[in-house]
Amino acid sequence: MDPDDFEEALAASFDAAAGERRAVARMAADLAVTGRYREVAEHDLTPEVVAENLRDAPDDGLASKWNWWLGALELAFGRRDPTGGFAEFQVRRYETDAGAATTGDEDGSPDGE
Secondary structure, eight states: OOHHHHHHHHHHHOOOOHHHHHHHHHHHHHHHHHTHHHHHHSSOOOHHHHHHHHTTSOSSOHHHHHHHHHHHHHHHHGGGOTTOOSGGGOOOEEEOTTSOEEEBOTTSOBTTO
16 A cells, blocks of 8 residues: 555545655555554455544644554554554654654654643
8 A cells, every 4th residue: 555545535535745645644554554554344345434533633743643543453463463563553753744753652643741
């Protein structure tokens, strides 16, 4: 799965900075390629599936929404997933539009926010 497809869907659905969208899109594409989501959810992880599920997450920024959803997946499927769950796909760092690196806390939100 191409990260650009995920980024386009995220751009159409959420007001987020390009660097944050790229980071979430990359993690979504990486998760899709592993097949881990498909194994537990019994359908592919598509850009549309990601956008739909992130709409249900608390509105604390796109990376935070992504990390929240991964936490929900971990609770729902993590113990049944022999490959180790979903935590490795959390967004912990992304580039701001100004080019400076932003380090997120455990939920992916920038420090100090």
